[in-house]
Amino acid sequence: xxxxxxxxxxxxxxxxxxxxxxxxxxxxxxxxxxxxxxxxxxxxxxxxxxxxxxxxxxxxxxxxxxxxxxxxxxxxxxxxxxxxxxxxxxxxxxxxxxxxxxxxxxxxxxxxxxxxxxxxxxxxxx
Numbered sequence: 001x002x003x004x005x006x007x008x009x010x011x012x013x014x015x016x017x018x019x020x021x022x023x024x025x026x027x028x029x030x031x032x033x034x035x036x037x038x039x040x041x042x043x044x045x046x047x048x049x050x051x052x053x054x055x056x057x058x059x060x061x062x063x064x065x066x067x068x069x070x071x072x073x074x075x076x077x078x079x080x081x082x083x084x085x086x087x088x089x090x091x092x093x094x095x096x097x098x099x100x101x102x103x104x105x106x107x108x109x110x111x112x113x114x115x116x117x118x119x120x121x122x123x124x125x126x
Contacts, residue, residue: 004029004095008114010053010071011123015095016103018111023072026099027059030124032091037062041087043079044101050076052110057100059090070103072110078102 002017002024009015013031016023032038040060050056050070057068079101083089090098105111115123 002026002095002099005117007095008071008111008116009120010069010114012053012069012071014069014071016071016111016114018105018108021105021108022077023074023103023105023111024099025071025101025103027068027090027094028120029094031066032094032098035059035061035064035066036091038087038090041080041083041090041100043083044076046076046079048076050074050103052107059087068100071114072103072105072107074103074106076101077104 007015007017013028014025015028016025038059038061042058044056052070052073054070055067056070059066080099
């Protein structure tokens with residue numbers, strides 16, 4: 001199972017967990033705290049091709065809308081349907097059941113280039 005400690009991170013606060021050729025993607029606990037009370041998640045479409053760094057999802061909170069970027073390139077193969085009825089699941093479980101989408105990676109080396117948990121934590125203390 002994906003946890004904060006065994007995931008990799010983009011500088012834009014998305015996390016990815018590699019499961020074979022699939023990357024499970026969500027936002028970090030820090031990001032969900034910054035966004036605050038999430039009221040809607042506009043998920044990408046299954047089958048959509050994305051490039052690393054591309055905006056592919058939007059999370060709306062009571063105070064703003066936040067763009068979510070693909071941490072790796074590939075094709076969206078699944079979205080978290082539970083978020084349609086319960087978008088606050090991201091607030092409650094940023095890692096775990098609050099994941100956003102899954103990408104079949106086309107360039108797995110991009111995953112390796114993401115920050116590990118310790119490096120990501122280091123960016124938050126600046």
